[in-house]
Amino acid sequence: MSFIIMQDACIACGACREECPNDAVEPSGAAFRIIPEKCSECASCLENCPSGAIVED
Numbered sequence: 001m002s003f004i005i006m007q008d009a010c011i012a013c014g015a016c017r018e019e020c021p022n023d024a025v026e027p028s029g030a031a032f033r034i035i036p037e038k039c040s041e042c043a044s045c046l047e048n049c050p051s052g053a054i055v056e057d
């Protein structure tokens, strides 16, 4: 399991990438994505996303 970024809702602000302790967020087209294998589900990104684009898978 992992957290996922809803591509349509992501405004590519980069906050999740800065907050992630596991370097599990990377750019993906016009948005960002979470690399499932690296995500520990700490929820730090979810709490800091200004657009509510991050949800539990």
Ligand code: SF4
Binding pocket: 003, 016, 019, 020, 021, 022, 023, 024, 025, 034, 038, 039, 040, 041, 042, 043, 044, 045, 046
């Ligand atoms: S839940 Fe935590 S480990 Fe997973 S992508 Fe978000 S900040 Fe990184």
Ligand code: SF4
Binding pocket: 005, 009, 010, 011, 012, 013, 014, 015, 016, 017, 031, 032, 045, 048, 049, 050, 051, 052, 053, 054
């Ligand atoms: S914090 Fe939210 S809006 Fe910003 S890049 Fe991450 S998923 Fe996209």
